[in-house]
Structure formats: structure tokens, C-alpha cells
Amino acid sequence: MEPDENEERYNKDYYSSSVQGLVRLLQVEQEFMEKFTIYANVLQEKVDNLNIYLDNLKRPNHYTHNEREKYVSNPLNAFGLIRRLNQDWPKWQNYTQKPLGLEQLNAMQNILSIAPESFDMNETLKAMHRIETTYDLQPKDIAKGLLQSQQFNSKLELRDCLALAHHKFEIEDFHRSLLWFQEVLNVNTNPSQEIIDELLGITFKDLALSISTRSIYMSNQSLSNESIHELVSRQFKDAKPKDLEDFIISKLKQCDKESFTGTNASRTPESDHSIGCQGFFPKSTNLFCLYNSTTNPFLKLAPLKMEEVSRDPYIVMYHEVLSDKEIEEMKGEIGEMGNGWTGVDDPKEIVARVFWSTEDSPFRARINQRISDMTGFKLEEFPALQLANFGVGGYFKPHHDYFTERLRKIDVNNTLGDRIASLIFYAGEVSQGGQTVFPDIKVVVEPKKGNALFWFNDFDDSSPDQRSLHSVCPVIVGSRWTITKWIHYDPQIFVKPCSQRLFK
Numbered sequence: 001m002e003p004d005e006n007e008e009r010y011n012k013d014y015y016s017s018s019v020q021g022l023v024r025l026l027q028v029e030q031e032f033m034e035k036f037t038i039y040a041n042v043l044q045e046k047v048d049n050l051n052i053y054l055d056n057l058k059r060p061n062h063y064t065h066n067e068r069e070k071y072v073s074n075p076l077n078a079f080g081l082i083r084r085l086n087q088d089w090p091k092w093q094n095y096t097q098k099p100l101g102l103e104q105l106n107a108m109q110n111i112l113s114i115a116p117e118s119f120d121m122n123e124t125l126k127a128m129h130r131i132e133t134t135y136d137l138q139p140k141d142i143a144k145g146l147l148q149s150q151q152f153n154s155k156l157e158l159r160d161c162l163a164l165a166h167h168k169f170e171i172e173d174f175h176r177s178l179l180w181f182q183e184v185l186n187v188n189t190n191p192s193q194e195i196i197d198e199l200l201g202i203t204f205k206d207l208a209l210s211i212s213t214r215s216i217y218m219s220n221q222s223l224s225n226e227s228i229h230e231l232v233s234r235q236f237k238d239a240k241p242k243d244l245e246d247f248i249i250s251k252l253k254q255c256d257k258e259s260f261t262g263t264n265a266s267r268t269p270e271s272d273h274s275i276g277c278q279g280f281f282p283k284s285t286n287l288f289c290l291y292n293s294t295t296n297p298f299l300k301l302a303p304l305k306m307e308e309v310s311r312d313p314y315i316v317m318y319h320e321v322l323s324d325k326e327i328e329e330m331k332g333e334i335g336e337m338g339n340g341w342t343g344v345d346d347p348k349e350i351v352a353r354v355f356w357s358t359e360d361s362p363f364r365a366r367i368n369q370r371i372s373d374m375t376g377f378k379l380e381e382f383p384a385l386q387l388a389n390f391g392v393g394g395y396f397k398p399h400h401d402y403f404t405e406r407l408r409k410i411d412v413n414n415t416l417g418d419r420i421a422s423l424i425f426y427a428g429e430v431s432q433g434g435q436t437v438f439p440d441i442k443v444v445v446e447p448k449k450g451n452a453l454f455w456f457n458d459f460d461d462s463s464p465d466q467r468s469l470h471s472v473c474p475v476i477v478g479s480r481w482t483i484t485k486w487i488h489y490d491p492q493i494f495v496k497p498c499s500q501r502l503f504k
């Protein structure tokens with residue numbers, strides 16, 4: 001991808017990257033459906049009116065010439081006939097041509113102008129793939145609403161499965177493409193659904209075209225795009241749906257087999273990140289829960305519940321340190337949010353919406369005070385908090401929070417020194433996925449609402465501790481809100497003086 005293209009992608013507004021955005025989109029669809037319903041009613045009213053007139057126009061059937069002759073010989077019938085064709089039918093004709101529901105049609109068009117664009121759709125396809133592969137979920141389960149061991153009432157429809165099958169083909173995951181296409185064929189369609197499928201153009205042609213284009217290109221890479229296009233369109237000119245279906249299945253099977261036996265046969269082994277997300281890290285032992293009542297004199301009265309997550313490197317979880325009321329307050333603080341992304345090199349992925357609270361507020365002061373109570377660190381010189389809301393499959397790739405060359409460039413606050421420690425408040429209900437993982441030390445933490453996770457990024461001598469590598473598992477179900485605080489080094493000069501590193 002060209003750098004400019006990336007730049008453009010990073011500046012777009014995504015619905016898919018936050019639950020907040022998705023809530024707005026649900027409202028957009030609701031409004032669209034309301035206009036659509038009114039439009040359908042207006043059309044229905046017209047049909048009803050036509051039927052009333054037709055029903056009233058009762059007259060006997062005339063099968064023979066004699067019957068017809070007899071009918072028009074009666075002046076009452078003759079008069080009615082002439083008058084209707086002279087006066088009524090032209091009016092009906094006018095009526096049928098009168099544009100209907102223009103107001104709704106315009107409103108619908110306006111609503112569609114803010115519908116998700118292809119960059120949003122692509123990001124969502126990638127997110128669905130991320131959920132599927134990180135947790136090794138099976139298409140047949142996902143399609144019928146089974147996510148891990150949770151059965152939901154929601155399920156995917158035929159066009160959803162087809163879009164997923166097509167995406168897997170594009171990214172050359174032929175195995176999953178085949179599985180998804182089999183789900184397409186498994187979805188039961190009733191006859192009324194078939195009419196809709198026909199109207200929306202649910203033929204398998206697009207996928208068949210992509211598959212054929214690739215296979216012609218692979219067998220003859222010197223052909224021009226135009227010649228390939230010509231060959232492909234000729235191939236499917238008179239194809240029936242069943243032909244397309246057979247073609248897709250057989251080609252996908254072949255591609256799947258080749259990718260297993262070919263040169264790129266070695267499947268990438270599962271990453272520690274993914275193993276952690278699936279809950280397969282060994283359980284830690286010898287760790288304690290305790291009350292912290294010493295960092296601040298106030299804690300003697302109200303000690304904080306602290307759970308050791310890892311002793312070396314030091315990671316702790318504070319329980320129940322953010323109330324639901326404070327979470328509501330936090331949401332009230334949020335202004336225009338920006339894109340949050342993950343990854344160091346382009347193309348980075350848009351995975352959340354973030355808001356930097358740079359203005360002082362009672363909420364922010366209280367949260368900073370709490371962080372000081374928990375950690376003993378001084379935050380006056382860098383009081384800003386980062387609030388984030390994740391979206392479909394939102395996650396973070398493994399990364400370090402301490403300054404690397406890249407972070408040094410983008411972090412305007414780097415005059416305060418490195419980020420020696422990080423603290424994350426979990427502020428949303430996440431029932432599946434969304435854990436914070438430390439892949440190198442095989443630690444995984446559930447993002448329990450109201451809790452806060454604290455860890456050091458640097459050793460005591462301020463050199464970076466690579467074991468602080470961490471990531472976030474793709475959210476499966478839930479609205480993952482977080483408040484992030486990076487604790488900078490320089491203001492802590494007296495609180496935590498740089499000391500010699502103790503090597504074990």
C-alpha cells in the first residue's frame with residue numbers, strides 16, 4: 001500500500017473500530033428502516049387503492065361475442081364503458097405515474113451518504129478473521145451463533161457467509177474460504193428468501209470470477225489483465241448457479257490442497273499471544289492477594305485490594321478501584337474521539353477510538369489521585385489520561401510501552417523521560433476476549449470492569465525490561481473501555497530514584 005493511501009486510511013472515521021461508533025451506526029440503520037417502512041407503506045397504499053377500484057369494477061365475464069354484444073347493447077353499460085375510458089382510466093394512468101414517497105427516498109439517500117464505506121467493511125472483515133483465527137473458532141460454529149462455548153441468538157445470513165468466504169479467498173486462506181463457502185451452501189433458504197437473494201444479486205459469480213482470475217493468472221503470468229478478464233467473462237457467460245457452485249467448491253479444494261502440500265506448506269505456528277488469548281498459559285502459583293494500605297496514609301482507612309499477577313517482572317491488579325458512577329462520568333468527559341491504531345510499521349490497523357483528556361476536571365483529578373494512591377507516583381506534570389473504546393475484534397499487537405525510536409518521535413511529552421510504568425483501568429463489560437497478555441512471561445489478565453492493572457516497563461536502573469512486552473486479545477463480545485496512564489520517569493526522580501539493577 002502506498003504511504004499516502006495509509007495516511008488517508010488513518011484519517012477516516014470508522015464505525016467498526018469502537019462500540020461507540022457501532023451504536024451510532026445502529027441508529028443510522030434504525031432511521032433508514034423507518035424511512036424504508038414509510039416508503040413501503042406509501043407504495044402499499046397505492047396498491048390498495050388500485051385494488052379497491054378494480055374490485056368495485058365488477059362486471060360479468062364475457063366469453064363469447066354474443067355475450068359481449070348483449071352487454072354493450074344496454075345503454076347503462078355502454079355509458080359506463082365510454083365514461084370510464086374517457087374519464088377514469090386516464091386518471092388512474094396519471095396516478096400510477098405520480099412519483100411516490102419522494103421525501104422518504106431523499107431521506108434514505110441522505111442516510112446512505114453516511115453509510116460505512118469499503119475501508120470500514122474491509123477493517124471489519126479483517127477483524128472477523130482475527131477473532132476466528134486468534135481463538136481458532138470454526139466457521140460452522142460462528143455461522144450459527146456459537147462463540148467459544150457461548151450460544152447466542154444471533155446468527156449469520158447467507159450473504160454474510162459469502163462475504164467472509166470471499167475475503168478468506170482474497171487473503172489466500174483457502175481452507176477457511178472453503179469452510180465458509182460450505183456454510184453458504186448450508187444456510188437454508190425458503191422460497192421468499194430466494195426472491196430477495198435474486199434482487200440483491202446473490203449469485204456466486206463474484207467469488208467464481210475472483211477464483212478464476214487467480215487461477216488463470218497463476219497458470220500464465222504473462223497474460224494482460226484485459227485478456228484474463230476476457231477469458232474469465234467468457235468462461236461464465238452461460239453458467240448456471242449450480243455450475244458456479246461446483247466450480248467454486250472444486251477450485252477451493254484444489255487451492256487448499258496445494259497450500260498444504262506446496263512450498264508454503266509450513267503453517268505459521270500459533271503465537272504466544274494467541275495461546276494466551278485461548279487461555280492455554282500455565283496457571284501461576286505462589287502469588288498473593290493483599291491489602292495495600294501503605295503507599296498513602298489515606299489507604300490506612302481505605303486499603304486497596306491488590307492481587308499479585310507476577311512478582312518478577314512486577315505486575316499487580318487492583319480490584320474494584322473504579323466505580324460504575326465514575327465510568328459514567330468518564331463517558332461524559334469524552335469529546336470528539338480519534339483513531340487508535342496498533343502496529344509499528346505501515347499499514348497499521350485501526351482498532352479503537354481514543355480520547356485524550358487534556359482538560360482538568362474533578363473526574364480526572366480523582367483518577368490521578370487514585371493512581372498515585374496505588375503506585376505512589378507523582379502525576380502532576382503529566383495529568384492527561386487516555387480513554388479508549390474498542391470495536392469489532394479490537395486488539396493490540398505485542399508491543400512495549402517504553403520508548404523506542406518510534407515512540408520518541410511521536411510522543412510530544414518525551415521531555416518527561418521514558419514511560420517507566422503503565423496502568424490500565426478496565427472500564428467496560430467484556431464477557432469474551434479482550435484480555436491483556438504478556439506473551440514472553442506467559443501471563444494473561446481478564447479485563448474485569450472496575451479493576452486496574454499496573455506494571456513496570458523498565459528495570460530499576462531505568463533500562464528497558466523486554467519482558468514487559470504486552471498485547472490485547474481481540475474482543476469477542478463486549479464494549480472494552482479503558483483508561484490508560486503512562487507514568488513517565490523524570491517526575492519520579494525522588495519517589496523512585498534510579499538504582500542499580502539487581503541481576504539474579
Ligand SMILES: O=C(O)CCC(=O)C(=O)O
Pocket residue numbers: 396401424435436470471472482484
Ligand atoms: O488496554 C490494554 O489492556 C493495554 C493497552 C496498551 O497496551 C497501551 O495502550 O499501550
Ligand SMILES: [Fe+2]
Pocket residue numbers: 399400401422470
Ligand atoms: Fe501498551
